Amino acid sequence: MSINRAEKICWKKCWILNYVLAFLLFTIWCFSMMWRWHPVVVYACKEQMIYSQPESNKPTRSDVLILSPWLAPIVWNGTYNSVILNAQFHQRNVRVGITVFATKKYTIFVQNFIDTAEKYFMVGHKVTYYVFTDRVSDIPAIDLREGRHLVVLQVPTYQRWQDVSMRRMEMIRHTSQERFINEVDYLVCVDVDMIFSDEIGVEILSNLVGTLHPGMFSVPRESCTYERNPQSEAYIPTDDGDFYYAGGFFGGTIEEIYKLTNFCHNAMMADQAKNIEAIWHDESYLNKYLLYHKPTKILSPEYLWDDDFGRPDYLKRRRFLAVRKNHYQIRNRR
Ligand code: 5GW
Ligand code: MN
Numbered sequence: 001m002s003i004n005r006a007e008k009i010c011w012k013k014c015w016i017l018n019y020v021l022a023f024l025l026f027t028i029w030c031f032s033m034m035w036r037w038h039p040v041v042v043y044a045c046k047e048q049m050i051y052s053q054p055e056s057n058k059p060t061r062s063d064v065l066i067l068s069p070w071l072a073p074i075v076w077n078g079t080y081n082s083v084i085l086n087a088q089f090h091q092r093n094v095r096v097g098i099t100v101f102a103t104k105k106y107t108i109f110v111q112n113f114i115d116t117a118e119k120y121f122m123v124g125h126k127v128t129y130y131v132f133t134d135r136v137s138d139i140p141a142i143d144l145r146e147g148r149h150l151v152v153l154q155v156p157t158y159q160r161w162q163d164v165s166m167r168r169m170e171m172i173r174h175t176s177q178e179r180f181i182n183e184v185d186y187l188v189c190v191d192v193d194m195i196f197s198d199e200i201g202v203e204i205l206s207n208l209v210g211t212l213h214p215g216m217f218s219v220p221r222e223s224c225t226y227e228r229n230p231q232s233e234a235y236i237p238t239d240d241g242d243f244y245y246a247g248g249f250f251g252g253t254i255e256e257i258y259k260l261t262n263f264c265h266n267a268m269m270a271d272q273a274k275n276i277e278a279i280w281h282d283e284s285y286l287n288k289y290l291l292y293h294k295p296t297k298i299l300s301p302e303y304l305w306d307d308d309f310g311r312p313d314y315l316k317r318r319r320f321l322a323v324r325k326n327h328y329q330i331r332n333r334r
Contacts, residue, residue: 051083064300064314068242074298077316080203086124089202095126096205097184100192101168102131103157105330107138109192109323114142114150120196128184132171166268166282173261180254187257191248198319206297208260209251210290214301214309216244226287227278233267234278234288245290247283249304249320263289
């Protein structure tokens with residue numbers, strides 16, 4: 001082989017190497033640009049999760065309070081990232097129970113309640129619906145997604161509607177020890193005359209959870225409809241109170257729900273012995289409990305809305321909506 005030919009081959013190799021190098025550099029540049037300009041494009045590869053970075057100098061909401069004075073988050077749209085939260089709760093393989101009472105004519109709400117929950121409630125997580133009813137045969141068979149179950153539990157019929165509402169505390173307390181403690185990690189306790197109309201996920205889970213009442217949002221403490229009779233176990237003086245919590249949505253771990261329902265039921269029984277009933281029934285006792293046992297997370301009215309309260313600017317999503325009901329037809333006996 002002549003020297004000339006050997007030189008030519010060497011040059012050729014150098015060119016190929018240059019092309020390969022240029023191609024590699026270009027690919028790296030492409031990836032770095034994707035990384036830089038598309039931080040919201042989220043994908044998971046093994047242990048790494050890519051999502052938009054929290055910005056330390058930018059508040060997520062400027063129109064509403066998102067942290068209580070005892071540092072419990074108040075959950076509003078825009079304040080959390082579902083990608084991160086879902087990964088955390090999947091890692092823990094969390095099981096969620098949701099309790100709902102449907103006695104007498106209120107069984108008509110069950111189908112829509114569960115159908116819409118299948119679409120919006122804790123999608124992708126393990127969920128058990130606990131339906132408490134005095135009319136077991138009225139509860140329809142409903143197709144559920146994978147990992148989701150329906151348990152129907154028989155309860156007594158109470159004639160007074162106030163008792164129907166209040167006895168929920170006793171029955172949740174009882175079932176916490178009997179079943180919930182063995183079957184689920186968190187419990188969500190809600191009204192049945194509702195539909196899910198937007199996502200509700202693991203952002204609501206915490207040790208003890210209360211929800212801001214849509215009709216009492218930002219009302220001064222002295223004007224809140226707490227129980228004002230000092231003889232009642234639900235009594236709250238006018239110079240006390242943080243928020244007014246809704247009776248139709250509370251939650252927490254089974255241990256915390258046991259303590260809450262135990263307090264509320266015992267307080268109701270003590271009042272009954274004195275011939276007293278708090279102004280807003282179970283809701284009044286719930287407010288008393290949550291005032292002196294501060295919730296670790298608070299849900300904004302997005303999580304319990306009624307269109308009777310209109311569409312204020314702060315409300316970016318309506319996730320759980322009260323169903324309009326014909327009070328006379330639905331509430332009269334039998
Ligand atoms: C019946 C008559 C008057 C008021 C309540 C009832 C009733 C309530 C009933 O017959 N059966 C029943 O299962 N409930 C449960 O109590 C439902 O889970 C219902 O969502 C909850 C609270 O009663 P609501 O929803 O009528 O109360 P508001 O304050 O949401 O209107
Ligand atoms: Mn209701």
